[in-house]
Structures are given as C-alpha cells and as structure tokens.
Amino acid sequence: xxxxxxVTGSFLVVLGAAxxxxxxxxxxxxxxxxxxxxxxxxxxxxxxxCGLAIVFGVxxxxxxxxxxxxxxxxxxxxxxxxxxxxxxRALLPPALLLFYVAAADRLGFIVTAAIxxxxxxxxxxxxxxxxxxxxxxxxxxxxxxxxxxxxxxxPAGLLPAPW
Amino acid sequence: xLKTLLDAFALISTWEVIIAMIAASVYGLVIGSLPxxxxxxxTALLVPVTFYLSPIAAIATIVAASSMAIxxxxxxxxxxxxxxxxxxxxxxxxxxxxxxxxQAELALGAGVWFSAVGGIAGVLSLMILAPPLAEIALxxxxxxxxxxxxxxxxxxxxxxxxxxxxxxxxxxxGLLVACIGIENPGGVPRFTFGLTDxxxxxxxxxxxxxxxxxxxxxxxxxxxxxxxxPRRKFGSIMAGQWKLTKLYRWQxxxxxxxxxxxxxxxxxxxxxxxxxxxxxxxxxxxxxxxFGTGHVEGxxxxxxxxxxxxxxxxxxxxxxxxPGDTIAAIAIGVLYMKGLNPGPTLFTEKASSMYAxxxxxxxxxxxxxxLGIAMIRVATYILLAPRSAIMPIIMLCCAVGSFxxxxxxxxxxxxxxxxxxxxxxxxxxxxxxxxxLGIVMGTMVEQAFVTSLIKSDGSILPFFERPVxxxxxxxxxxxLLWPVMVWVWxxxxxxxxxxxxxx
Numbered sequence: 306x307x308x309x310x311x312v313t314g315s316f317l318v319v320l321g322a323a324x325x326x327x328x329x330x331x332x333x334x335x336x337x338x339x340x341x342x343x344x345x346x347x348x349x350x351x352x353x354x355c356g357l358a359i360v361f362g363v364x365x366x367x368x369x370x371x372x373x374x375x376x377x378x379x380x381x382x383x384x385x386x387x388x389x390x391x392x393x394r395a396l397l398p399p400a401l402l403l404f405y406v407a408a409a410d411r412l413g414f415i416v417t418a419a420i421x422x423x424x425x426x427x428x429x430x431x432x433x434x435x436x437x438x439x440x441x442x443x444x445x446x447x448x449x450x451x452x453x454x455x456x457x458x459x460p461a462g463l464l465p466a467p468w
Numbered sequence: 469x470l471k472t473l474l475d476a477f478a479l480i481s482t483w484e485v486i487i488a489m490i491a492a493s494v495y496g497l498v499i500g501s502l503p504x505x506x507x508x509x510x511t512a513l514l515v516p517v518t519f520y521l522s523p524i525a526a527i528a529t530i531v532a533a534s535s536m537a538i539x540x541x542x543x544x545x546x547x548x549x550x551x552x553x554x555x556x557x558x559x560x561x562x563x564x565x566x567x568x569x570x571q572a573e574l575a576l577g578a579g580v581w582f583s584a585v586g587g588i589a590g591v592l593s594l595m596i597l598a599p600p601l602a603e604i605a606l607x608x609x610x611x612x613x614x615x616x617x618x619x620x621x622x623x624x625x626x627x628x629x630x631x632x633x634x635x636x637x638x639x640x641x642g643l644l645v646a647c648i649g650i651e652n653p654g655g656v657p658r659f660t661f662g663l664t665d666x667x668x669x670x671x672x673x674x675x676x677x678x679x680x681x682x683x684x685x686x687x688x689x690x691x692x693x694x695x696x697x698p699r700r701k702f703g704s705i706m707a708g709q710w711k712l713t714k715l716y717r718w719q720x721x722x723x724x725x726x727x728x729x730x731x732x733x734x735x736x737x738x739x740x741x742x743x744x745x746x747x748x749x750x751x752x753x754x755x756x757x758x759f760g761t762g763h764v765e766g767x768x769x770x771x772x773x774x775x776x777x778x779x780x781x782x783x784x785x786x787x788x789x790x791p792g793d794t795i796a797a798i799a800i801g802v803l804y805m806k807g808l809n810p811g812p813t814l815f816t817e818k819a820s821s822m823y824a825x826x827x828x829x830x831x832x833x834x835x836x837x838x839l840g841i842a843m844i845r846v847a848t849y850i851l852l853a854p855r856s857a858i859m860p861i862i863m864l865c866c867a868v869g870s871f872x873x874x875x876x877x878x879x880x881x882x883x884x885x886x887x888x889x890x891x892x893x894x895x896x897x898x899x900x901x902x903x904x905l906g907i908v909m910g911t912m913v914e915q916a917f918v919t920s921l922i923k924s925d926g927s928i929l930p931f932f933e934r935p936v937x938x939x940x941x942x943x944x945x946x947x948l949l950w951p952v953m954v955w956v957w958x959x960x961x962x963x964x965x966x967x968x969x970x971x
Contacts, residue, residue: 307895313898317637321640327659328658331654331658332654337922338925339921340653340918341654343918347917348643348644348647349644352637352644359631359637364632367630367631367632367954367955392690395690396686398685398689399888402682402866402883422860426856426859427856429693430693435857440860444864447868451868451869454520455872457516457871459871
C-alpha cells in the first residue's frame with residue numbers, strides 16, 4: 306500500500322481545504338469573535354500546507370527506509386506472491402470487523418465470532434485442524450471473560466452462551 | 469506525608485489490586501514477548517477490562533502490563549533477532565549476537581535486571597519531579613497550557629523517525645479527528661455529517677485500538693510468519709548481573725537519565741529512549757569496536773533507558789494531561805474515566821492515589837525479576853504459538869473490547885476505520901504516534917487556544933506576554949524550526965562531501 310508522496314500529499318491538501326471550508330461555514334457564537342470555526346480553520350490550513358510540502362518533496366531526506374532484518378542460515382522466507390489480490394488481504398481484518406457490526410445482532414456473538422476467527426486464522430495460513438477448534442473454542446472463552454465476568458451485554462442471537 | 473503513604477499502602481493492599489497486578493504482569497509478559505504485539509497494543513486491549521475494576525486496580529493493570537511488556541520484548545529479540553516490541557528493536561541485533569556466542573543467559577539476564585533498575589529509576593524521577601512541577605503548574609493560565617500542549621505535539625513530530633513534514637501532517641490529522649463532535653466552544657455539531665453516532669466525537673480508546681492492534685493484524689496478513697524458536701536449556705540467568713552493574717554503573721546511570729528525559733518529552737517513548745541510549749553507549753564506549761559483535765554494554769544502557777522512560781512518561785500525563793508516550797496516552801484515558809482527572813491538583817487532592825501509583829510502579833519493577841526469569845524459561849513454549857492462532861483472538865478482543873467501551877456498535881466501526889487509517893499512514897511513512905497524540909490532546913489544545921483568544925480579544929500578543937508562556941512559546945517554535953535548521957546544515961555541508969565522493 307505504498308503510495309507515491311504526490312498522491313498522499315494531494316489527498317491531504319484536499320482534506321485540509323475541506324476541513325478549513327467546513328470550519329468556515331460553521332455558525333459563529335453570537336457576540337463572540339472566536340467560536341467553533343477557528344480551530345478547524347487553522348488546522349485545515351496547516352494540513353493543506355503540509356500536503357503541499359509533501360507533494361513537493363520537502364523533508365523527504367529525513368525519511369529512513371525501513372530496514373528488513375534478513376534471515377540467516379538460509380531460512381530465508383519465501384517471497385510473498387506480489388499480485389494485486391494479495392495486497393487486498395490486508396483489508397480482511399477491518400472487513401471482518403464491519404461484518405461483526407452487521408451480523409452480530411442477528412447471528413449472535415458466538416456464531417459471528419466463530420466465523421471471524423476461522424476466516425482470520427485460515428487467511429494467516431492455518432490448516433483446518435487448527436482453525437476449526439480455535440473457532441469453536443475461542444468465542445466461548447472470550448464470552449466467558451467479557452460476557453460473564455465483565456458483564457458486557459454481548460448479543461445472544463441464534464446461539465446463546467450456555468451460562 | 470506518612471499518613472498519605474499509609475493510606476496509599478491501604479489502597480493497594482486489597483486482593484483486587486494484587487490479583488489485577490499479577491494477572492496484568494503475566495499478560496504483559498506474554499504479549500510483549502510475541503513478535504508483532506507491542507506494549508502499546510497490550511495496554512490498549514487492556515482498557516475495556518479496566519472499566520470493571522476500581523480506579524487503583526485499573527491503573528495497577530496498566531502500570532504492570534506496560535512495564536512487563538517493554539522488558540519482555542527483549543526475549544524474542546535475543547533469541548530470534550525479532551524484537552517483541554519496537555522498544556527492543558535498537559539492540560535486538562546485539563542481543564542475538566550474544567546468543568550466538570552462547571551468552572543468551574547473560575543477555576536476557578541483563579534485560580531483566582537493568583529493566584527493573586531502570587524502571588525504579590523512572591519511578592524515582594516521577595516522585596521527585598512531579599510535586600515541584602505541580603507547584604509551578606498551579607500558576608499556569610490557558611496561554612501556558614496552549615504553548616505546553618503545542619510544545620508536546622511538536623516534540624512528538626521531532627522525535628518521529630520520519631519526515632518532519634509528514635509527522636506534522638499526522639498531528640494535524642489527529643487534531644482534525646478531535647474536532648469531530650459537539651464538544652467545542654460553540655456546542656454546535658461539527659463534522660458530524662448528520663450522524664448521531666459522531667455527536668459524541670471519536671473516542672480516543674477505540675481509535676488507539678484500531679491504530680495499534682487492527683493495523684498490526686492487517687500487516688500480519690502480508691508479512692511472512694517469523695521462524696520458530698530453537699529449543700534451548702538456560703543456565704543461571706541472574707549470574708554475573710551484579711558484576712555487570714558495578715562494571716557499567718555509569719552507563720546504567722546515563723541510560724536511566726536519558727530514558728527519564730525522553731520519557732518526559734511528550735510523544736517520545738521507550739523505543740526512542742532505547743535508540744538514543746544505544747547510540748550514546750556506542751559513542752562514549754571505551755571499546756566501540758565490540759558493538760554489534762555481542763557486547764553487553766549497549767544492552768545495559770538501552771535496557772536501563774527504555775524502562776526508565778515508561779515511568780517518567782507519566783510525569784507530563786499526570787500533571788498536564790499531556791501524554792509522555794503512546795502508553796501514557798492510553799493511561800490518561802483511563803485516568804479520566806476513573807475520576808482521577810490529570811492536573812496539578814491531583815497531587816494535593818488525591819495525594820494517596822498518587823503515592824499508590826508510585827508504589828505500584830516500584831512493586832511492578834520488583835515483581836519483574838522473578839516473573840521475568842520464569843518468563844524467559846517458558847518463552848520457548850509460548851513462542852511456539854503460531855501467529856494464525858494469536859491474531860484471530862486479538863481480532864475478537866478488538867471487536868468485543870471496542871464494543872464494551874460504550875456498549876454500542878459504533879465503537880467497532882471506529883476500530884475498523886482507524887485500523888485502515890493507521891495501516892495506510894504507517895505504510896506511507898506518516899508516524900501514527902503523532903496522530904494519536906493529536907487525537908488525545910485535540911480537545912485540550914482547542915480549549916486552551918480558543919479561551920486564550922477570547923481572553924486576549926483576538927490579539928496574538930498576550931500569548932507571549934507572560935514569562936513562562938514566552939519561554940514555552942520559544943521552545944515550541946524552536947522545535948518547529950529545528951528540522952529546517954538541520955536541513956540547512958546538511959545543505960551547507962553537502963557540497964563538500966559531494967565534491968569528495970563525486971557522486
């Protein structure tokens with residue numbers, strides 16, 4: 306997900322300008338020169354300036370390239386396949402969290418959590434021999450800690466916890 | 469004074485606190501030792517649990533878990549050359565070189581022992597520095613608070629190991645996030661886009677969990693699994709540590725002091741302390757050529773440094789609500805929740821609670837020695853746990869924990885969103901620590917800024933009129949201009965080196 310500086314910089318310019326404009330149109334407090342509009346205005350302008358500086362490469366000389374520690378003794382890890390789809394895997398965790406938001410109330414905590422665990426585990430390369438027991442057991446363990454001990458109202462849904 | 473101390477003892481000698489502390493210690497040791505799970509993440513995932521504890525027990529868990537995790541990160545660093553937490557990255561190579569020389573016990577023992585010593589030095593600094601600073605802080609007006617907060621934010625951008633422009637941009641993003649909601653000078657919905665969930669603003673804790681935990685799981689999706697740990701038997705771990713202490717007492721003291729100073733600086737935490745101390749150790753060593761070949765000197769100094777910064781990071785947090793590092797940023801959230809609002813009056817009104825915090829830090833650092841030794845011995849088994857078994861559990865904890873903070877699903881959405889934001893920022897060289905400080909301090913900065921502007925009738929001059937404010941302002945502006953000066957210095961020097969190497 307390494308994007309060129311010109312892309313992230315331009316995005317910041319747009320974001321900053323939007324924030325400044327958003328602050329500008331906020332209603333002021335009557336009879337008061339400074340209100341809720343000042344701070345977003347200042348920040349928006351600052352952000353836009355930073356974005357411009359990044360587009361023009363100011364401060365790039367300060368960046369340190371990330372050092373990858375090489376493995377020794379020929380245990381070099383296989384180079385990850387560099388396809389477009391492979392990069393998309395990073396989006397799996399947030400997607401699963403959104404799935405939790407959407408499904409937890411209907412399916413209940415246990416079922417939703419089991420699906421989340423199974424998918425994450427498999428995506429990280431676990432065989433079903435590990436992923437399946439993990440998906441069955443860990444939701445109950447988490448429910449025991451958070452639902453029973455800490456009294457977080459976790460949704461029951463299809464399969465209520467046995468306690 | 470004595471009565472306060474006794475009160476503090478009474479506060480911490482309850483079963484709840486003792487159990488919470490031991491459990492959090494074990495938890496911190498395990499999380500810290502697993503590569504890819506940082507001390508900040510350990511603390512962030514702990515927050516939902518602290519909701520259900522008494523204030524002192526809640527702080528006890530954070531104190532214990534963070535101290536232990538910083539030490540525990542040394543273990544995989546020494547055994548696998550993969551630092552368990554970023555704070556151990558500075559000397560992971562050195563420690564691994566020692567292991568290859570057959571001195572794993574000495575390296576890990578130095579990790580435990582000098583971490584504990586450093587931690588206690590950090591607490592002493594907290595005890596000595598905080599009360600006099602609280603006296604000074606009582607006379608602060610909004611002008612001073614504004615500059616102090618700005619100085620804090622600027623320090624955070626200065627120490628980031630990245631482009632200062634990107635760090636400042638990260639800070640602005642954080643401040644912008646803090647703008648969301650109706651908690652602003654006019655009480656109008658700001659940047660809420662009509663969503664009622666956003667009226668209360670973005671809660672810092674789910675944002676932190678997202679940035680530090682979800683983003684880490686996202687990175688794990690794309691990085692190869694670390695190699696398994698070769699099994700080994702350890703000899704005596706503490707043998708020879710006292711000799712090292714006597715031999716390297718100056719290095720140790722210097723490490724402690726550097727760690728304390730870096731911890732107090734807002735935004736700079738244990739990882740920075742370790743890097744600086746390791747570099748200093750090499751620079752001032754009598755035998756710098758031994759560094760990198762498995763020499764314990766740098767380990768002593770950096771180990772003493774990173775743990776010292778953990779405790780001293782609480783100084784600005786307790787006094788001003790300005791976090792000394794990302795862990796303290798989380799701690800501040802918990803302090804507010806538990807009615808221990810940071811500020812100078814905390815030291816007069818809740819003195820026994822303050823003493824309790826000191827005591828807990830000391831106990832945690834003493835506890836670190838036996839628990840740390842036990843952890844080193846079982847580390848081989850814990851590190852056997854595959855990443856595909858740990859990350860799913862982390863995911864569940866993120867989902868449930870962020871839900872538990874407000875008992876609403878919007879917390880989970882926040883976590884997911886900030887996971888993506890943190891991941892993208894990190895991948896493109898924008899330091900997330902700067903954004904985190906922006907989020908945590910945003911409301912405070914705005915309040916100080918707007919109140920000051922109202923008091924001064926829109927004029928900028930009063931911002932510099934009070935002596936302390938003027939000094940803080942000069943420091944904040946200096947911090948802003950520092951990278952520019954470094955850049956100019958490099959430009960001046962470059963023509964000569966360029967001519968010499970003729971590239």
